[in-house]
């Protein structure tokens with residue numbers, strides 16, 4: 556797998572093995588169909604619920620290299636497509652991660668795509684409809700995406716505001732897949748597999764997650780994710796008491812507000828007891 560900050564260059568490495576992914580509701584099959592039909596995919600869901608792992612898993616399963624770009628508010632179309640760089644007195648064209656993915660027939664995953672600057676949609680549109688082309692204005696090329704190329708984007712509707720939203724003309728080019736935190740049984744398996752926790756510990760943490768996710772009177776931007784449960788479990792497995800691990804990995808990760816932290820800590824103590 557090859558992670559990209561949008562600026563460096565290099566060939567994507569072949570994915571060596573299929574990363575563990577616990578399926579939630581038939582999404583693997585849906586991904587395969589979208590890939591076969593050469594349709595781009597939009598994943599939406601809260602942070603830490605498994606979107607990135609899902610794409611890594613599917614890329615490996617389909618035997619495609621994966622190029623991931625974490626989008627941010629300075630990311631421009633040129634960062635994705637490429638630019639001329641000056642070196643040794645020469646001007647040399649440098650493909651960006653999107654152009655590399657198109658040329659090599661890779662899966663290109665644009666994480667938090669709504670963060671990117673608006674000019675990026677201009678390059679995504681012709682790639683995301685039946686034309687499947689990437690025009691590179693600066694070199695005069697028109698890259699036709701090979702069958703192995705797939706565009707996958709994600710965003711978190713929880714962070715959405717009026718300024719950062721996908722236009723209908725962009726959204727409607729994608730097959731959309733909504734993610735949420737896994738059901739308890741699946742989440743227990745994930746926590747065990749990802750942290751080495753035993754069944755008892757995993758069940759206790761999943762129970763805690765359920766209690767925290769049901770809190771409605773706290774002003775949290777987002778609630779405890781599967782990622783945070785895995786981190787807490789890892790700290791416990793390495794020897795920290797459960798309540799300490801949950802305070803640092805979950806409570807303090809979710810809020811900076813002391814009253815809210817206190818309320819969350821009360822839930823931790825109520826569910827886990829004084830271990």
Ligand SMILES: Nc1ncnc2c1ncn2[C@@H]1O[C@H](COP(=O)(O)OP(=O)(O)OP(=O)(O)O)[C@@H](O)[C@H]1O
Pocket residue numbers: 575576577578579601602603604605606607608609666711737745749781782785
């Ligand atoms: N279905 C799953 N199968 C396996 N691991 C999972 C699953 N869901 C969550 N995880 C665990 O949670 C961690 C976070 O998941 P991931 O990075 O895929 O979240 P994400 O939805 O992409 O988050 P973000 O929106 O912040 O990028 C993973 O590293 C993995 O340990």
